[in-house]
Amino acid sequence: MTITQLPSSAQCRLWQVDLDATPAPQAVASLSEAEWERARRFVFRRDRNRFVAAHAALRETLSAQCGIPASLLEFDNGAFGKPTLVEHAQLRFNLSHSQSVALIAVCDEAEVGVDVELLRPMPDAAALAASYFTEAERHALAQLEPSARDRAFLACWTRKEACLKATGMGLSVDTRSFDVGVVPDSREVKITSADGVVRLALSSFHDVQGALCAVARVLICEEAVVVQRLPAVESETYA
Ligand SMILES: CC(C)(COP(=O)(O)OP(=O)(O)OC[C@H]1O[C@@H](n2cnc3c(N)ncnc32)[C@H](O)[C@@H]1OP(=O)(O)O)[C@@H](O)C(=O)NCCC(=O)NCCS
Structure with missing residues (x-):
């Protein structure tokens, strides 16, 4: 290794x-x-x-x-x-x-x-997007040339996963309840669930093997929904 x-x-x-x-x-x-x-x-x-x-x-x-x-x-x-x-x-x-x-x-x-997915053909992307992505994300995917869709799908997938893994709640959060987009940008994401609100800083990047990668960090958590109670983190802006 x-x-x-x-x-x-x-x-x-x-x-x-x-x-x-x-x-x-x-x-x-x-x-x-x-x-x-x-x-x-x-x-x-x-x-x-x-x-x-x-x-x-x-x-x-x-x-x-x-x-x-x-x-x-x-x-x-x-x-x-x-x-x-x-x-x-x-x-x-x-x-x-x-x-x-x-x-x-x-x-x-x-x-x-954090989440990593090797770039590969995704023949079931449309079905998975229907189950896990928001309407805005599905619409953005559909607008793309077919040749760009696998990359955009995996970008969105890794971004959702990074956010879910940061909260530690896994799939108990509805992945269709928050937008992360299909473009590998940096942004702030807000997840609202029955347990409270979590704000995260989200970024995508590519590693040297061409895999799609995303990392998310909890900025502020308004309820004890995270794996362990977080220390008081001051609210911060994320550019
Ligand atoms: C289990 C889950 C945390 C990630 O699973 P995954 O993407 O298959 O696996 P990854 O390789 O990215 O991560 C696995 C690692 O995350 C860690 N992990 C396990 N449970 C976790 C949790 N609840 N939160 C954060 N990290 C977790 C562990 O270190 C694990 O490694 P290990 O199995 O070698 O011990 C969870 O998000 C899941 O079940 N995802 C299923 C896929 C899916 O439907 N995603 C929808 C995206 S739109």
Whole structure:
């Protein structure tokens, strides 16, 4: 596994991981028994190796950030499964993987979500958009030349996922209730649900393998809807 730091985005530190490069034995040995248990459930060796590489890279990256040895890091999962660090819980992070690529985002004191999808043909894009995108997003997709639609669809998808992963609520939030757009711009997103309101800074970027990537950071949360109660973050504007 090869870990490469990317330029920061939405005030989050970012790393890209090549999951098909063999990890160092020391990095592999840092995984917990629970992670090995999950790794063993993969049917195909390649998927198992990629999972191991992603989690070894996550441990190595977080270890470098907080100074705790990689094998001693302990994780806790929130109500909807979002992992946090037990110690150094103020160091927020998120992981995403798509085939041979993983992304790790780290942020101090604010919840972060990240998503990566390799650019590929999306024959079921229209059906997925009908289920998950807002009317404005579906309309914007339909206006595009067919050759541009896969990229725009995956841009929108990764942007939604990054926002959902930042809140930690996953698909308990209606993905059709907030607009992120199909253009990879930077913007502020507001999610309103029965549990409260969350505002996020959202940015898209492309990594070196041409994957579509998005990162979202919680700016302000008006209710305890996030994985863990956030420290009081002053409202800020996002350009
Ligand atoms: C599980 C979910 C958090 C992300 O799933 P995903 O996109 O398939 O997977 P990713 O590779 O991006 O992220 C997985 C990682 O996110 C982290 N994660 C798990 N639950 C999480 C949660 N509730 N919130 C944030 N991060 C979470 C974990 O580190 C996980 O890695 P691991 O499985 O190796 O431990 C969730 O959003 C989901 O189920 N999505 C389904 C896809 C979908 O329908 N999206 C609609 C978009 S419009």
